[in-house]
Amino acid sequence: MTRPTVDNDDDLDLGLRPESRLERRANRRRQRARRGFGCFAVIISLLVVGALVGGAVVGFGKGKDALEKVFAAPDYDGEGTGVVTVEITKGQSNSSIADTLEKKEVVKSAKAFERVARNDSRSLQIQAATYTLRKHMSAKAALELMLNTEESIKVLRFSVPAGKTKAEVIKILEAPKLKLPAGAAAAAMGKPASLGLPAYSNGNAEGFLFPGTYDVPKGATAYSMIKQMTAEYAKNAAALNFVKTAQAKDIDPYRALIVASIVQGESNRKQDYAKVARVIYNRLQAGMKLQMDSTVHYAVGRGGGVFTTDEQRNSDSPYNTYKFKDLPPTPISSPTKDTMRAAINPAKGPWMYFTLVNLDTGETAFATTPSEHQANVAKLQAWCAANKGRC
Numbered sequence: 001m002t003r004p005t006v007d008n009d010d011d012l013d014l015g016l017r018p019e020s021r022l023e024r025r026a027n028r029r030r031q032r033a034r035r036g037f038g039c040f041a042v043i044i045s046l047l048v049v050g051a052l053v054g055g056a057v058v059g060f061g062k063g064k065d066a067l068e069k070v071f072a073a074p075d076y077d078g079e080g081t082g083v084v085t086v087e088i089t090k091g092q093s094n095s096s097i098a099d100t101l102e103k104k105e106v107v108k109s110a111k112a113f114e115r116v117a118r119n120d121s122r123s124l125q126i127q128a129a130t131y132t133l134r135k136h137m138s139a140k141a142a143l144e145l146m147l148n149t150e151e152s153i154k155v156l157r158f159s160v161p162a163g164k165t166k167a168e169v170i171k172i173l174e175a176p177k178l179k180l181p182a183g184a185a186a187a188a189m190g191k192p193a194s195l196g197l198p199a200y201s202n203g204n205a206e207g208f209l210f211p212g213t214y215d216v217p218k219g220a221t222a223y224s225m226i227k228q229m230t231a232e233y234a235k236n237a238a239a240l241n242f243v244k245t246a247q248a249k250d251i252d253p254y255r256a257l258i259v260a261s262i263v264q265g266e267s268n269r270k271q272d273y274a275k276v277a278r279v280i281y282n283r284l285q286a287g288m289k290l291q292m293d294s295t296v297h298y299a300v301g302r303g304g305g306v307f308t309t310d311e312q313r314n315s316d317s318p319y320n321t322y323k324f325k326d327l328p329p330t331p332i333s334s335p336t337k338d339t340m341r342a343a344i345n346p347a348k349g350p351w352m353y354f355t356l357v358n359l360d361t362g363e364t365a366f367a368t369t370p371s372e373h374q375a376n377v378a379k380l381q382a383w384c385a386a387n388k389g390r391c
Contacts, residue, residue, distance in 0.1 A: 073111035079141050080106070080134030087218070090128040094118070097126060101142060105135045112139040122147055129153045130218065156216040160229060163264045163333045165298065166206045173225055180222050188222040195223065196230040200243070200254045207257050207331025208233045229334075236337045245344045260343035261331035265294025266354075269362045273342035279351050279366065286352070290321035298332040306356065307391065358383055359390055 086104050088097055094117040098110035107113045116139040117123035126146055132154045133145055145152045158178060160169055166189060173185035188195065192203040201208055205226065210233040216225065237243065246256040263276045283290055296308045299317035313320065319328040335343075351366040353373035357380050365376035384391035 073115060074109040075112035076108045076136045076138050078136075078138060080137030082135045084133050084135050086131045086133050088126065088128055088131060092128070094123055094126075101133075104133075106133050106137055107139050107142050108136070113142060116140050116143050130155070157213055158216060158225070159213040160209060160211050160334065162211040162336045163261075164209070164211065165333050166204075166209060167301075169209045169226075169229075169334070173222060178216060178225075180225075184222040185226070188226055191223075194227075196227045196234070198234065198237070198243075200252075202254065202330070204330050205230065207261050207334060209334045210236060211334050211336055236340065240337065240341055240344065242340060242344060249344065251344065255327055256343045257335065257340070258327045258331050260335035260339040261333045262290075262292055262294055262327075263339045263342055264333050264335040265297070266292060267362070267364060269364065270338055272354075272362075272364045273339050274345060274347035275349065275351060275366055276354060276364075277342045277346035278349050279354050281346055282350070282352055284326065287325065288352070289323075289325050290327070292321045295319045295321045295328050295332055298328070306359065355380055359387070 084104050084106060086100060086106060088100065092100070095110070095114055098107070098113040098117070101107045101113055102110040120143060123143060127149070129149070131146055131152045133142060133152060137145070156177070158172055158175070160172060164172070170185045170189060173180060174182070189205055192201070192205060195205055195208075197203070197205060197208055209226065209229040212229070212232055214225065214228045214232075242256070243253045246253045259277055259280050262280060263273050267273055267276045280290060280292075293306065293308045296312050296315065296319070299315045299319035300312050302312075308322075313322040315323070318324055319332065321328065349366070350368045353367040353370070353376070354364050355373065355376050357363050357365045357376060365379065367373040367376055380391075
């Protein structure tokens, strides 16, 4: 039997009463209304809950602030007074630093400093060092001063200028401010095995006490201070590949260091270093005496200066290169990285002589023949005549 097509329930007469169809339509309308109201109710509920939660958070925040004010960690006011030394070691946490500051009476309570540090990300930059602070500082002021390292880290330092001899370095180390026992530096120099010297040093620290400024750590000894200098020498020699470069050019590394020390004593202009080194090597190859005033100064114990006297040049010291051929037996000073570089990378040229021609500028003239050299010496004499008392 063919069934009629059903478009909707209203068009299909299943034998229900007309009132039933009307009731069914009304029911569907009521259901749709209930669903709409339900969605609206959910939205309203979410808004209400959100408002309640937000209010609770704000209320908690205000309550927390109020509690912190009531139960605030004890803290000083102001920048503090007096001087107190505080040592912070590597790896200390902020809470440990806070405890240290409280024990040293810098801050009134560790908790006050912890709170300030926790709210300031810069506190992560606090470094291990010995700080010079004040007593009775506010936690904020203490943190600010610790972060200002130029002001708070008072490090004891010593400086070794370029071209200083071992004897001069001993005097620097024995200065009262370094507080070493009398004679400690000289005694340490006499025990080269403990100084970190390279194998080619021949057991002599001369030339290996690298110029520079060094920190004096707590509990430092003469040995530890000297080892800072020899370690710095090793660092710079490695950066230059000093030993291998010298050997590749058939130069003994120790002799190269001696050349560097002479260059250091003879010139104060970086652009002339490699040319001075070339003159030294050219004269050595030609079997000539070096005739360097700097080596005579070392022989007679006189530092600095430019010229030597006839008496000084008659010294029987093996460092007197006016009397003896070849290089002196050891370096005559502590060379810099630049003069070390020049010693292993001398300039190319035929020069056999050099002389200063202007003591103010350090201008140096180079010559190949004796007559050229004498003409340059005449320039120096003219400069000295125009600047009486300077030569």
